[in-house]
Amino acid sequence: MTTxxxxxxxxxxxxxxxxxxxxxxxxGHDLAPKFDQDGLIACVTTDATSGExxxxxxxxxxxxxxxxxxGEAHYWSRSRQVLWHKGATSGLVQRVVEIRIDDxxxxxxxxxxxxxxxxAAPASCHVGYRSCFYRTIELQTGKIGYAENAKTFDPKQVYxxxxxxxxx
Amino acid sequence: MTTxxxxxxxxxxxxxxxxxxxxxxxxGHDLAPKFDQDGLIACVTTDATSGExxxxxxxxxxxxxxxxxxGEAHYWSRSRQVLWHKGATSGLVQRVVEIRIDDxxxxxxxxxxxxxxxxAAPASCHVGYRSCFYRTIELQTGKIGYAENAKTFDPKQVYxxxxxxxxx
Numbered sequence: 001m002t003t004x005x006x007x008x009x010x011x012x013x014x015x016x017x018x019x020x021x022x023x024x025x026x027x028g029h030d031l032a033p034k035f036d037q038d039g040l041i042a043c044v045t046t047d048a049t050s051g052e053x054x055x056x057x058x059x060x061x062x063x064x065x066x067x068x069x070x071g072e073a074h075y076w077s078r079s080r081q082v083l084w085h086k087g088a089t090s091g092l093v094q095r096v097v098e099i100r101i102d103d104x105x106x107x108x109x110x111x112x113x114x115x116x117x118x119x120a121a122p123a124s125c126h127v128g129y130r131s132c133f134y135r136t137i138e139l140q141t142g143k144i145g146y147a148e149n150a151k152t153f154d155p156k157q158v159y160x161x162x163x164x165x166x167x168x
Numbered sequence: 169m170t171t172x173x174x175x176x177x178x179x180x181x182x183x184x185x186x187x188x189x190x191x192x193x194x195x196g197h198d199l200a201p202k203f204d205q206d207g208l209i210a211c212v213t214t215d216a217t218s219g220e221x222x223x224x225x226x227x228x229x230x231x232x233x234x235x236x237x238x239g240e241a242h243y244w245s246r247s248r249q250v251l252w253h254k255g256a257t258s259g260l261v262q263r264v265v266e267i268r269i270d271d272x273x274x275x276x277x278x279x280x281x282x283x284x285x286x287x288a289a290p291a292s293c294h295v296g297y298r299s300c301f302y303r304t305i306e307l308q309t310g311k312i313g314y315a316e317n318a319k320t321f322d323p324k325q326v327y328x329x330x331x332x333x334x335x336x
Contacts, residue, residue, distance in 0.1 A: 011308070012308060012309055012310070014309075014310035015310065019336045020336075021336070022332055022334050022336065025334060025336065026295050026334060027295070028312070029311075029312045030312065031305060031310050031311075031312050034335075034336075042210055042224055044212040044221055044224055046214075046219070046221060050219070051214070051218070051219020051220070052219070053212055053214060053221075053268070053277045055270070056210055056212055056224075056270060056275040056277075065310075068305060068306075068307060068308065068309075068310045069308060071307050071308070096307060098304060099304060099305040099306075099307065100221075100301035100302075100303060100304055100305070100315060101301065101303050101304075101305055101312070102223070102224060102300040102301050102303075103293055103294065103295045103297075103300045103302070103334065104333075104334040104335070107224040107300075107301075108305075109221045109224075109301045125271055126271065127194050127195070127271045129271075132270040132271045132275075133268035133269065133270050133275075133277045134268075134271070135268060135269050136266060136267060136268055136269075137199060137236060137267040137268070137269055137276075138236075138267075139236060139239050139264060139267065140179070140180060140236065140237060140239070141180055141182075141236075142180070142182035142183065142199050142233075142236045143197075143199075144196070144197045144198065144199050144269070147268060164190050165272075166190050166193060166194055166271065166272040167202075167272070168187045168188075168189070168190065168193065168202075
């Protein structure tokens with residue numbers, strides 16, 4: 001039997017408005033996000049201090065609501081098909097400094113501050129780099145280069161034998 | 169009859185590799201982008217100077233290739249279903265400073281410098297704001313606020329009667 005702790009500050013219910021006109025969506029004060037055919041909205045996450053893009057993820061309604069309510073980034077993991085509280089495994093929690101939404105409300109921008117994990121310096125990428133965007137594509141040639149010289153943590157130590165989320 | 173101008177510097181053909189292993193995709197030197205079921209890859213575009221996120225768009229193979237070859241941002245317009253050389257109508261061209269690609273190669277990050285158009289200060293958003301992300305979502309409550317106080321240009325003057333790309 002579990003003991004429930006009374007929650008003296010229940011989270012506010014987040015109201016997602018129906019999308020009724022271009023003016024309402026683009027220039028209004030209604031939060032009226034557009035979820036795609038899979039029920040997802042794209043989310044770009046940047047480091048609030050450096051401005052570096054850390055990752056591009058996806059949220060379903062639940063993930064967006066929980067991110068707003070808790071101030072910690074939640075995503076929908078497309079590879080694992082679960083709600084994903086970023087940092088639940090790794091300790092690399094993303095604390096939200098600001099949330100923005102775009103003109104047609106089909107994309108969200110999170111500005112976050114990164115936490116360090118038990119075995120890891122502040123970082124965001126499951127491969128071990130600070131940002132998921134650790135590689136460059138050279139203009140004109142398309143050649144791949146590396147923007148980060150070294151990993152910030154050892155993914156084996158942080159994730160153990162958890163399956164790699166990359167899908168070919 | 170049109171006169172063709174000989175191109176003394178034909179663009180390099182950009183080679184997109186087949187995706188053969190997680191190691192190749194995440195830690196290799198092959199450009200092996202993953203296009204989704206609609207043939208698209210997500211692209212986040214930031215101002216190379218301020219770090220501000222300007223927009224989140226999508227590219228097909230052709231748009232990604234042309235962006236690499238020309239150093240100017242090209243997208244696939246999902247609303248108009250055409251290759252979209254950003255700035256072709258508005259003059260608000262995005263000159264690419266750096267291209268990055270993420271761990272599983274299903275997202276691209278463009279760092280760009282903005283051009284001013286004939287009728288517009290440097291900006292990126294069809295509604296008239298500098299960034300498409302001109303609105304905030306308040307933590308805990310989900311209330312919408314404005315991060316930009318005023319538009320940087322009059323979209324009527326720049327786009328005339330062109331159809332609004334926002335889809336409800």
